[in-house]
Amino acid sequence: MATNITWHEGAVSRNEREQLLGQKGLTIWFTGLSGSGKSTLASALEQHLLHLDVTSYRLDGDNVRFGLNKDLGFGPKDRTENIRRIAEVAKLFADATIIALTSFISPYQADRDAARKLHEDSGIPFVEVYVDAPLDVAEQRDPKGLYKRARAGEIKEFTGISAPYEAPPNPELHIRTDQTSIEGGVKIIVDYLKERGFLVPKTLIN
Numbered sequence: 744m745a746t747n748i749t750w751h752e753g754a755v756s757r758n759e760r761e762q763l764l765g766q767k768g769l770t771i772w773f774t775g776l777s778g779s780g781k782s783t784l785a786s787a788l789e790q791h792l793l794h795l796d797v798t799s800y801r802l803d804g805d806n807v808r809f810g811l812n813k814d815l816g817f818g819p820k821d822r823t824e825n826i827r828r829i830a831e832v833a834k835l836f837a838d839a840t841i842i843a844l845t846s847f848i849s850p851y852q853a854d855r856d857a858a859r860k861l862h863e864d865s866g867i868p869f870v871e872v873y874v875d876a877p878l879d880v881a882e883q884r885d886p887k888g889l890y891k892r893a894r895a896g897e898i899k900e901f902t903g904i905s906a907p908y909e910a911p912p913n914p915e916l917h918i919r920t921d922q923t924s925i926e927g928g929v930k931i932i933v934d935y936l937k938e939r940g941f942l943v944p945k946t947l948i949n
């Protein structure tokens with residue numbers, strides 16, 4: 744534990760950064776089973792936002808576990824620490840007025856709630872998106888062949904098979920990827936962002 748540390752307030756406010764870059768920062772938190780479509784949706788959304796002249800940045804499960812979180816496994820404590828660190832990183836991006844797109848299974852409601860609190864305590868919007876595909880659909884997709892290996896007992900504590908997934912009871916958005924196309928999913932998110940005033944023409948930013 745670090746002691747004797749002091750928070751240093753900078754001279755430039757988030758509001759001033761928003762004016763400079765002409766966009767608002769927030770975090771869009773995708774959660775769902777492996778193979779539900781988190782990475783696919785985040786990637787398609789990133790591209791769509793680019794065309795709207797909005798900068799976003801993806802933090803993705805596998806990629807972050809190659810670097811920042813390579814010391815963490817898939818037991819409950821490690822998953823909690825994984826999500827805690829990712830929430831901190833996403834908050835930094837959002838504070839820098841970028842739209843952070845996180846795609847992690849994030850199976851525990853308490854961890855997602857903590858990620859939300861971290862953002863909202865700093866006045867940064869947090870949009871929880873439940874990327875929902877029934878287990879049998881995700882398992883049928885099996886884009887990385889992991890379900891097959893989990894069923895064969897080669898991967899322990901695999902979410903949905905031998906480890907829990909707690910579905911969010913009150914997400915801002917619930918996207919059924921077995922019933923909605925990728926483009927349809929992106930539209931649901933973009934419409935929500937527009938309705939909430941999170942995507943504003945650069946010239947109108949306060």
Ligand SMILES: Nc1ncnc2c1ncn2[C@@H]1O[C@H](COP(=O)(O)OS(=O)(=O)O)[C@@H](OP(=O)(O)O)[C@H]1O
Nearest residue numbers: 777778804817822825847848849850899900901902
């Ligand atoms: N045991 C186990 N359970 C679930 N997933 C596993 C496991 N082992 C490896 N993988 C691969 O790691 C990706 C999930 O990492 P996350 O960081 O998103 O997981 S978590 O949020 O900490 O639960 C996950 O990626 P996605 O398929 O994109 O979800 C898998 O590719």
Ligand SMILES: Nc1ncnc2c1ncn2[C@@H]1O[C@H](COP(=O)(O)OP(=O)(O)O)[C@@H](O)[C@H]1O
Nearest residue numbers: 777778779780781782783884886920923924925
């Ligand atoms: N409506 C949809 N939304 C998202 N992905 C879909 C959809 N329909 C089919 N898929 C497919 O499902 C798979 C989801 O994989 P991925 O995005 O890696 O999931 P996750 O990141 O949740 O593990 C991809 O092969 C994708 O093309």
